[in-house]
Amino acid sequence: MANKTSAQEKGYWLLKSEPSAFSITDLEKAAKKTTHWDGVRNFQARNFLRDSIKKGDQIFFYHSNSEPSAIVGIAQVVKEGYPDHTAFDPEDPHFDPKSKKDSPTWYMVDVQHLETFPKPLGLEELRHLPGLKNMVLLQKGSRLSVQPVTKAEWEIVSKKAHGK
DNA sequence: GCCAACGTTGGC
């Protein structure tokens, strides 16, 4: 996807995780505050991970199935798309026998924690912010776990997170 | 290639 026209132009994304599986606190406590974002098993999300997400891009960390479900902080991409090895491991819950090492189906990126918001921005609050009507996260039935965020959306959300 | 059945996601 050509949403970037130059190497300088930073991309913005939103990644979902259930905090009971992996929370932003887990990311903060991880070695180098970094993790590989494994387990994505959806083709549209895979395409973003493999083709579009670049080193230095910024990430909203979103807690789904949470109380409340909310954007809880910011991370950055430190390694671009590479094969998700958990798909090769029969012991792994995300094992996929159709993904081969010489032509992997599934990809992941590495992300590093930058900031946890003092106060999470819940879904309800986001819905009431002007300018976010078209945000992928807020569309009805939207389940995509890796989503593009526009620069305008990024700025509205991060300003709100910092009390502006 | 259609579409019913099934499995998953995720808000509520």
Place this chain on the structure above:
DNA sequence: GCCAACGTTGGC
């Protein structure tokens, strides 16, 4: 825990 929305699978 419920269930609507969505994605995938497989019979035909």
